[in-house]
Amino acid sequence: MSTPNAACSPPREEGKAPKGWLGPFISQSANTPELLHEAGFTYMLDWFFDEQPQWFRTGRGPILAVPYPSMELNDLPAFINRGASDTEFTSMVIDAFDQQLEDSDRHGWPLVCCISIHTFLMGHPHRARQLARMLAHLTAQRSRVWFATPGQIADHVAGLPAGTVALP
Numbered sequence: 549m550s551t552p553n554a555a556c557s558p559p560r561e562e563g564k565a566p567k568g569w570l571g572p573f574i575s576q577s578a579n580t581p582e583l584l585h586e587a588g589f590t591y592m593l594d595w596f597f598d599e600q601p602q603w604f605r606t607g608r609g610p611i612l613a614v615p616y617p618s619m620e621l622n623d624l625p626a627f628i629n630r631g632a633s634d635t636e637f638t639s640m641v642i643d644a645f646d647q648q649l650e651d652s653d654r655h656g657w658p659l660v661c662c663i664s665i666h667t668f669l670m671g672h673p674h675r676a677r678q679l680a681r682m683l684a685h686l687t688a689q690r691s692r693v694w695f696a697t698p699g700q701i702a703d704h705v706a707g708l709p710a711g712t713v714a715l716p
Contacts, residue, residue, distance in 0.1 A: 568698055570594060570616065585611045591702035599648065599659040601705045603715045610715055612705055614698045615660040620644070622664040638678040642685050649689060658694075660701065 569584050570593040584592055585606040593616035595604070603610040619625045621644055626632040632640070641663055648661045663682075670679050686693075696704070705713050 567591060568593060568614070568702060574616070581611050581613075582606045582608070585609060590706065591698065593698055596662075599661070600657070601660065601701060601713060603713060605715055612702050612713075614701050614705075615662050616698070617662040617664045621662060623666055623669045624664070627669055634675050634678045638682050641682050645686055645689075649692065661693075 565588065567589060568591045569589045571580065574594050574596075576592075576594040580594065581592065581604045585608050589611065591601075591612040591614050592604075593614055595602075595613040596616050597613075599615055601615065602613045604613055619629075621641055623637060626637045626640070645661050645663075648659045652659045665679070669675070686695075
C-alpha cells in the first residue's frame with residue numbers, strides 16, 4: 549500500500565481511520581507487524597507476551613504491541629473453552645487485578661491489566677451481578693489505577709521520551 553490507512557477509510561461514526569489492530573481470533577504471522585505498519589496502524593493487540601507495552605521493529609519503523617488478554621482474562625475462552633463458572637471468572641479477574649496492583653507497587657512501574665468481556669457472554673442477566681462485583685472491585689482502586697483504552701495506552705507510550713520503552 550502506498551498511502552497510510554489506504555485500506556481503512558474513516559468511519560462516519562469516528563471521523564478518523566483506526567490506529568490499532570486486533571486480528572480475528574488473535575491470529576497473526578511474523579509479517580503482521582510489518583503489514584500493519586505499512587497500512588498506517590500505530591499499535592496492535594495480537595501479541596500478548598508481557599504486562600507492559602512493547603515496541604516491535606519493522607522495516608518501516610516501530611509499531612507498539614499493547615497487551616491483550618489472549619486467554620486467561622478473556623470471558624470467551626474462559627467460559628466456552630475451559631468451562632469456567634461465572635464466579636470462577638469473577639475470582640480470576642479480581643485476583644489478577646489485585647496481584648498486578650501489588651506487583652506494580654512492589655516494582656515501582658505500571659502494568660497493564662487486560663480484561664476482555666463480550667456483551668454476548670457477560671451481558672446475560674444471570675451474569676450481571678458478577679460483572680457488577682468485578683467492576684466495583686476494580687473501580688474501588690480508581691485513585692491508584694488508570695482505566696484506559698488500548699488507544700489511550702498507545703498514545704501515552706508514544707508520547708514518552710525516546711528510550712523509555714525500548715525497542716528490542
